[in-house]
Amino acid sequence: MNEKEKQGKYIDISNLSWHQVMELYACTRCGMCVKWCPVYVQDSRITITPKEKLRAFRKIISAQNSLRRKYFNPESWIGRILCPKLPTEDDIKAAAAALYECSTCRQCHFVCPSRIDTVELYEALRRSLVDSGVPHIDTHLPMVASSKAYDDPWQQPRSQRARWTRVAKKEGRIKAIPNMLKPPENLPPPKPIRE
Template sequence: MIVQQIVFIVLLLATAFCFTKRIAFIRGNILSGRAEKLNDQPARRWKYMALYALGQKKMFKRIVPAVFHFMIYSGFIIINLEIAEIMLDGILGTHRLFVSVLGPGLYGTFISIFEVLAVLVILACLVFLARRWVLRLKRFFGREMTRWPKLDATLILVIETVLMTFFLSMNTADSLLQDMGYGHYHEAGFFLVSDSLKTLFSSLDAGTLVFIERFGWWAHIVGVFAFTIYITYSKHLHIFLAFPNAWYTRFKSSGKISNMPEVAREVKAMFDPSYQPEENAATPDRFGAKDVTDLSWKSIMDAYSCTECGRCTSECPANLTGKLLSPRKIMMDTRDRSDELGYFIKKSGGEKKEDGKSLLHDYISMEELDACTTCQACVEACPVSISPLDIIIELRRYLAMEESKVPSEWALMFGNIENNGAPWQFSPSDRLNWKDEA
């Protein structure tokens, strides 16, 4: 047993180490964004998080995926209680430690609940795989859904199904061994699902059953360790980040565009030469965003929270009518670029900060940005409080104010507003003409 304990503890520490390193890397990438204060009104934030992250309020706009997603979500959270026991058993070399605390009656009840949830998780994963690969729902495809995003989505569902299968086969073998009174397999109560699966293994001898039980136990927990690290490279990171991303949501109308105080100061000074800007007023290196580091840290966290479900893109009027713009791609590009820049800086030992590439142009084109109607359908659709629109606007700001790259009609429109106070070429003196026209 002692060898198993040592192996277990080594694997646990290795997982904790790798996971911590990955989280530190992602945290660093997020914090490389511009400052934005989003910790006011804590009571309102907790409430919002409870409703939108814990309660998944937006998911329930589409009831079918919401129900199956809720199965996986509740399964994940509740079955993880079992992980606590597995951890202790692994470290202490015990077997089903909690039976001695809870007694077989209560313990069996808990395990039965976990098993029912495990079956629901398997069912939901199979339904999701079918929606993706049999029904081929439109929102799971699209230009940005290249090989890796599609593989990632499939892997997550397959891994979850396999982990639950290990869990159930381990319990079934354990139940049979309990019935036999074999070795250390003490009475642990009645397991609802595995009890009815016993017939599958009933012809097997004790040695094979012990192998199945041990294999299930190890494969399940090692799978959980590996999946924990995998998640940090995957869109599945939303299972953690959906919560802080909801907590740090921007409490503003989705149609309100953030102010640029640095521009406001310059314009105020133009209007009023005696105007004195407040002290410590910082002016950023550039107006708007060219790269991820010019975005608010919240926009980068948005990108790491995105699970690529495509609800945003499926409601985007530009995308629906065949334009290049896809809000999901905006988020995936932001994450990919943030990763790329993060790796580059890490590789250089933190000495170099720029690799000569940028989010704008290298990842996101003007054609995509110009097509946005700012209708906020993407913001409204997102179940995890992401705003692709904020990124689009920041990139447009850089294009307009730093590169002067706007469609020629917009340049004319700017000229009209500046000269006539209207986006069309009409004179201000004609503003009241409607009054006298029949």
């Protein structure tokens, strides 16, 4: 496999606000987020900490948008020396997998001395990944397939969606079965899920 085949997709960050781009580079790597992250307590891989997620995306975005790449041909001898290496598909997949390992509890935002709004930034980065055509991470593939087949991630047919209400009424957890609402007629059809 040559270098061009190993390179990943270009991540388009045009959906990020200027404030979010600044937040991406505002991390001081102090480590306060690591001390308070509930995900890190359960799985102590450093790659899933907020500071490492931001570092990985800074590296990807900086390499793709480097001024050196604009002024020097990356294929020339001087370009190979001066231009940063583009991220590989594996780099992008690893950064994406770490980005999705977040409970979005906002604890890192509350303890961050730079007040980086990590949850909003992560959501914008996730949108960038989807819009750029980065494939789903392996743990999401069953949910995507189920959403396409059943319109829900729980792999249950539509006829079984309200089954929990009958069980809950029988067990006395609810008093009455709620009426099912029909969607308004003037809504446009839902957008199809992209792979």
